[in-house]
Amino acid sequence: MKLSESMRRKTCKQCGAEKAIRAFYRHSHYADGREGICKICKGQNVEANRELKAEQYRASKRAWSARPENRAKRKAYATTARGREVHRAACLRYLRFKRLESGT
Numbered sequence: 001m002k003l004s005e006s007m008r009r010k011t012c013k014q015c016g017a018e019k020a021i022r023a024f025y026r027h028s029h030y031a032d033g034r035e036g037i038c039k040i041c042k043g044q045n046v047e048a049n050r051e052l053k054a055e056q057y058r059a060s061k062r063a064w065s066a067r068p069e070n071r072a073k074r075k076a077y078a079t080t081a082r083g084r085e086v087h088r089a090a091c092l093r094y095l096r097f098k099r100l101e102s103g104t
């Protein structure tokens with residue numbers, strides 16, 4: 001008898017806990033269609049990797065922004081309605097952040 005999707009369970013390769021199949025992200029490379037580690041472990045790995053490689057990601061972003069063709073793209077985007085809206089939201093976020101930082 002084939003277990004229904006909601007009944008299937010799987011053991012996480014990282015934390016070793018047995019969890020419902022929906023606790024694992026879908027992935028076509030796996031025979032059962034789900035990743036080997038649970039969503040919680042996956043999230044922790046992503047978080048750890050982001051912190052570990054923060055400087056590398058920043059440098060790569062800076063390098064992208066410095067290329068002339070990308071500077072032109074950014075300039076063109078800034079003149080669109082969406083670009084102005086996104087810029088305005090970013091400015092407000094920055095001001096809010098600055099206010100929190102100064103504690104006033």
Ligand SMILES: [Zn+2]
Binds near residue numbers: 013014037
């Ligand atoms: Zn896990």
